[in-house]
Amino acid sequence: MILSDWSDVPDRLARLSTHPSAGTVFGANGHQWRREPPLTTNELAELESQLAVELPAEYRSFLLQVGRGGAGPAYGLFSVQRVGGRWHWAGDGAELTDLETLGQPFPHTDAFNPAADLPDPPDEADFDSEGKFNEAEDAYWQQHDAVAFSPEHSIGLLYLCHLGCAYREALVISGPARGQLWADDTASDGGFRPLHEPDGTPTGFTRWYRGWLDQAEEQTQSRSSHNARK
Incomplete structure (x- = not known):
């Protein structure tokens, strides 16, 4: 089967x-197996014109043949929506996508953690007598969050789904x-990492989506079979 065939x-x-x-x-309780209508070629052209970049071939073929969002990995694919003449993605974390910078290169090929070089947080000895965060603790986490969650780290990334607990995956x-698909694990200080197949090759959209679909069928x-044996 060719990669662009989603029939x-x-x-x-x-x-x-x-x-x-x-x-x-x-995640099925999130998307409930519903898929939203595919984009038309004119809609896709308008979307890419607004973004000033062409979407990767595997994903754009999915948008044209299967749907603009809905049933998919984790809690489902974020939906492409047109509001007031402007296109955007909607979903829990979709706002992390900076539509203005999608055409700028995401420079990484290996996993990286923006917070890796930050000092350790203050220990319990720096808490006040009531166990509340003191000024040093507050200042540390303000610095940490400014570094770890800076929008510059996700330039060129299109967030596609969330896995709960603020874990998300992006194209x-x-x-x-x-x-390629990348995981955003900054919610647990894990940084960003590329997804790979069992053979070590980078995970593209087709293998990512079809891998999820295969696993869903195998699980059900x-x-x-287990219930039938009872």
Whole structure:
């Protein structure tokens, strides 16, 4: 199957939506197996014109053939929406995407942690007598958050989904890792890291989405077999 052929996906999602065990798949309660209508070629052209950058081929073919958002990895794909003549992505964390800088290169190819070189936080000896954060503690975390969550680290990243607890995954739109999926683990001070397949190759949109879909089908089939043996 060629990478741009998504013709099987709508039927597979439809079958999953009616499967008795579909609700056990992680995140299914968020997207509920619904997919939003695909973009038209004119809508995609307008979107890319506003962004001043062409989206990676695998993702843009998905938008045209499957849908502009909905059922997908974790709690589902953020939806592409047009409001007041402007296109944007909507979802829990979609606002982390800076639409104005998607055309600027994301410079990284290896995992990095913006907070790695920060000093350790003050220890408990610096707490006041009531155990509350003192001024030193407050100042440290203000500095930490300014560094760890600076928007400059996500230039060229398009956030696609959230996994809960502020963990999110994004698609590199521009730069040497264009077309690859990255995890944003800054919520736990983990920084950013590229996703890889079991064979070590970088994960692109097609393998990311289809890998999730394969696992969802395997999980529901396995649970059905288990229930049948009871």
